[in-house]
Amino acid sequence: MSAGTKSPPRPTRSRARWRVVPALLLGALLLVSGCSSDDGGGDKKPGGPSGTTTKGDPKKGADPASITLTPADGANAIDPQAPLTIVVGGGKLGEVKVVNAQNEPVDGTLDADGRTWKPKVAFTLGGKYTVSATATNADNAPTTARATFNTLSGDKKVTARFSPEDGATVGVGFPVSLTFDYPVKNRAAVEKALSVEVEPKVEGAWHWFDNTRVDYRPRDYWAPGTNVKVNLNLRGVDVGNGAIANQFKSYSFKIAATKRIATVDVKAHTMKVYENDQLVKTIPITAGKSPKYSTWNGKMAITEKFEKTRMNSQTVGLGSEYDIDDVPYAMRVTTSGTFVHGNYWADPSVFGSENTSHGCVSMTKENAKWLYDRVIAGDMVEISGSDERTVDADNGFADWNLSWDKWTATGAPGTTQGTTTPTH
The missing domain is CATH 2.40.440.10 (L,D-transpeptidase catalytic domain-like)
Incomplete structure (x- = not known):
């Protein structure tokens, strides 16, 4: 329901109401983006790309950056030697963090292409890992994506x-x-x-x-x-x-x-x-x-x-x-x-x-x-x-x-x- 269908709120409640609206608008933007993908917006396939989450300011003109992670969130049986791919649309990739099941950081580097992250040491067999990536759009608004996956046993x-x-x-x-x-x-x-x-x-x-x-x-x-x-x-x-x-x-x-x-x-x-x-x-x-x-x-x-x-x-x-x-x-x-x-x-x-x-x-x-x-x-x-x-x-x-x-x-x-x- 849009803000336009309600009577103007009392001044004492207007700030709280406007904090809700950007989240609703942002959810709509993400939904449109997801529906335009090849998988039709259905369940993620093992090892496929992950969706994005965005934290931005809707008052700024630029669209939020998008991040697609592979392996996808919830993927299983991933090759321990497979690199992570991070595709950013409409923005610039910033920080990439990977942690293991004990929340310990995993050392790694981005290749020259700026989208392929490789661990310094191959992932362990039967391991659980979480990758977090942040990107910013033209207005410097951040977008964060996160995916947790399991390597083959x-x-x-x-x-x-x-x-x-x-x-x-x-x-x-x-x-x-x-x-x-x-x-x-x-x-x-x-x-x-x-x-x-x-x-x-x-x-x-x-x-x-x-x-x-x-x-x-x-x-x-x-x-x-x-x-x-x-x-x-x-x-x-x-x-x-x-x-x-x-x-x-x-x-x-x-x-x-x-x-x-x-x-x-x-x-x-x-x-x-x-x-x-x-x-x-x-x-x-x-x-x-x-x-x-x-x-x-x-x-x-x-x-x-x-x-x-x-x-x-x-x-x-x-x-x-x-x-x-x-x-x-x-x-x-x-x-x-x-x-x-x-x-x-x-x-x-x-x-x-x-x-x-x-x-x-x-x-x-x-x-x-x-x-x-x-x-x-x-x-x-x-x-x-x-x-x-x-x-x-x-x-x-x-x-x-x-x-x-x-x-x-x-x-x-x-x-x-x-x-x-x-x-x-």
């Missing part, structure tokens, strides 16, 4: 274990390695969400060993002193098979100042230890007895070490050949069970003259302690001269046994230059 949430650990210092042969807890079908989408920052710059690439493990390495060993930062911007990434990644993390590690490589000549029964390409010690060893227990050939990174450990032949499929509770100074080089270790039970005469082991490289306890005290994870053991074939590249961190051409066949090569360089 992600019943199958995928995460990746990573190596090395955050803050670790490792040898020149330790690759970046990610192992997912669910098979990855959309490898390209996952790679796009990964980036590596390296200082000083170096050419590097990802390589998929299977649908759960992907590693990153340079063409050659890391340079001593290199700093590496890995960014896992995986939250909300569709990995395929109905699974969504739920991980956003950056971690860093450092390559040690010493390039340490131990070369083993199985036929000569020796290990030569080099530090920064200088020979520092030659150690007599015994390797796997041929042909039944020949030691793997190839380049293998030390992955872990134990001052004392139990070795049982049944754990590596060799029946009841041995069971030793206190093997000293053991340094693992393959997942399948190859170690460099101390050996107190063999006749000392075999070291440097005969291969008698079940596949490991062993030496006297004293020499093993010397080596154990110097090496760290990622230092390299390079074995040659065995009758056995070259170890598989995914048996531990033997990545370096693949040529660069083979390495890049399943991952896109890129050059890291001290800034985040996504893979493609």
Whole structure:
């Protein structure tokens, strides 16, 4: 009902009456605007644009600004990586605020187009968010729009274990390695969400060993002193098979100042230890007895070490050949069970003259302690001269046994230059 249908109000009530009229007129303006939209003014569709609310002064000549938000108010199952779009008509966009279910602010930025807002970190799976946007018209009258939406739940949430650990210092042969807890079908989408920052710059690439493990390495060993930062911007990434990644993390590690490589000549029964390409010690060893227990050939990174450990032949499929509770100074080089270790039970005469082991490289306890005290994870053991074939590249961190051409066949090569360089 318009003000014109009533008798003039008493002067003492005129102010209150005029405060009501603008709201009624504004409601009419908004109703007309809504009816002219494509959806016919009906219920909002999930993820569709939201309507507007306006606070303006009807005495001014300019029409109120309009704001359309996507996702719409009440939308569900929104992609956590989807940006928000804010379309302003007849005005200028001002402040944009986004909060989570705990009313905590969410950091984000507007793109250069001035209408696409992206969170700094992807929205969480199964999260609830509210966006508020304000715009002003030509008369500087404000319009505010608000929408609350829910992201998809992600019943199958995928995460990746990573190596090395955050803050670790490792040898020149330790690759970046990610192992997912669910098979990855959309490898390209996952790679796009990964980036590596390296200082000083170096050419590097990802390589998929299977649908759960992907590693990153340079063409050659890391340079001593290199700093590496890995960014896992995986939250909300569709990995395929109905699974969504739920991980956003950056971690860093450092390559040690010493390039340490131990070369083993199985036929000569020796290990030569080099530090920064200088020979520092030659150690007599015994390797796997041929042909039944020949030691793997190839380049293998030390992955872990134990001052004392139990070795049982049944754990590596060799029946009841041995069971030793206190093997000293053991340094693992393959997942399948190859170690460099101390050996107190063999006749000392075999070291440097005969291969008698079940596949490991062993030496006297004293020499093993010397080596154990110097090496760290990622230092390299390079074995040659065995009758056995070259170890598989995914048996531990033997990545370096693949040529660069083979390495890049399943991952896109890129050059890291001290800034985040996504893979493609």
